[in-house]
Amino acid sequence: xxxxxxxxxxxxxxxxxxxxxxxxxxxxxxxxxxxxxxxxxxxxxxxxxxxxxxxxxxxxxxxxxxxxxxxxxxxxxxxxxxxxxxxxxxxxxxxxxxxxxxxxxxxxxxxxxxxxx
Amino acid sequence: xxxxxxxxxxxxxxxxxxxxxxxxxxxxxxxxxxxxxxxxxxxxxxxxxxxxxxxxxxxxxxxxxxxxxxxxxxxxxxxxxxxxxxxxxxxxxxxxxxxxxxxxxxx
Numbered sequence: 001x002x003x004x005x006x007x008x009x010x011x012x013x014x015x016x017x018x019x020x021x022x023x024x025x026x027x028x029x030x031x032x033x034x035x036x037x038x039x040x041x042x043x044x045x046x047x048x049x050x051x052x053x054x055x056x057x058x059x060x061x062x063x064x065x066x067x068x069x070x071x072x073x074x075x076x077x078x079x080x081x082x083x084x085x086x087x088x089x090x091x092x093x094x095x096x097x098x099x100x101x102x103x104x105x106x107x108x109x110x111x112x113x114x115x116x117x
Numbered sequence: 118x119x120x121x122x123x124x125x126x127x128x129x130x131x132x133x134x135x136x137x138x139x140x141x142x143x144x145x146x147x148x149x150x151x152x153x154x155x156x157x158x159x160x161x162x163x164x165x166x167x168x169x170x171x172x173x174x175x176x177x178x179x180x181x182x183x184x185x186x187x188x189x190x191x192x193x194x195x196x197x198x199x200x201x202x203x204x205x206x207x208x209x210x211x212x213x214x215x216x217x218x219x220x221x222x223x224x
Contacts, residue, residue, distance in 0.1 A: 035213075045161070045204060045215040060212040061118075094160055102208035103151040105172065107160035 002027045004095050004108035012089075012115050018082040022095030022108050029053065029076045033101040036069060036080045039110070040091035048080070048093075050101060085115045119143050119207050121216035129224040130195050138219045140188040140205035149209035152181055152190045155218075156201045164203075165190065192221070 008020035020036075036048040049059040051069045059067050066083045078095055095108040120143040130136045140150065148168035153161035163172040165181035168188055178193045192199055200223055205216040 044217050045206075047213040047215070058211055062212070098163075100166075102149065102213065103163060103166045103206065104153075104161070105163050107162075110160050 002032070002097060002106050004097065004106065006093070006095055006108040006111045008093075008111055008113070010111060010113055012085055012113060013117050014086055014115055015084055018080070018085050018089065018093075018113055018115075020080040020093055020095075020111065020113070022078045024076045024078070024097070028073075029071065029078070030073050032097040032099060032105075034069075034071065034078050035096045035098070035101075035104060036078075037094045037096050037104070038091040039094070040088075042088075043091075046091075048082075051078070052101065087115050089113070090115045118212060119146070119210055119214050121205055121207055121214050123203075123205060123216035123219050125219060126217070127220045127222060129222055131224045132195055132197060134195055134224075136192045136195055136199075136221055138190040138192075138203055138221070140183075140190070140216050142186045142188075142207055142209075145185045146188075146207050146209040148184050149207060150181075150183070150188050151206045151208065152179075153204045153206065154199075154201045155204065161204060195221070197223075 003025045005023045030053040051057045068081045070079045092110040094110045096104040098105040122141045124139045150168045152165040155161040169181045202218045204218045
């Protein structure tokens with residue numbers, strides 16, 4: 001059974017960089033496709049971006065200039081960085097995987113990240 | 118970007134009754150649509166993909182239908198565990214987008 005453990009700071013200051021990692025257990029990260037999704041009261045569920053096991057990515061155009069997703073297949077890790085954050089980036093961030101690139105079979109527990117000084 | 122809308126925003130249903138939820142896309146998805154269930158304090162759970170294929174372990178009382186721009190999720194004989202928020206998601210084009218959700222609560 002695939003399990004996903006999110007980790008990262010829960011409080012980030014405005015204009016700084018949000019860095020988040022998830023660790024996958026119970027399966028090889030190479031066997032699935034991976035996405036980051038966030039959820040805020042104001043904007044609902046928002047797809048951030050996608051990465052496959054070769055490191056190819058696709059990002060939401062609304063975030064593309066600020067976001068980077070990477071994969072570490074040796075350690076079963078995924079990473080998300082979002083630069084120049086504002087209060088609008090306050091949300092629960094989910095690391096999400098699937099058998100296909102396009103919809104999401106399994107989700108991490110999510111981490112609430114608050115952007116505030 | 119494909120815009121997803123859902124109706125109604127809230128649906129009040131008695132246990133044992135059926136619920137019909139609607140999802141509409143701003144352009145044709147063919148059948149590239151998924152449905153998710155989210156309970157309070159939990160991550161969403163995949164219910165349906167390909168508009169009508171149940172995900173692994175999803176009970177048969179959940180069924181999806183539709184194509185093009187109009188989709189429906191039907192929950193027959195609602196159980197207490199089914200009261201939650203339901204989201205549709207299109208994956209016909211990047212960026213993937215979600216609807217605002219339908220809350221199914223107890224009447």
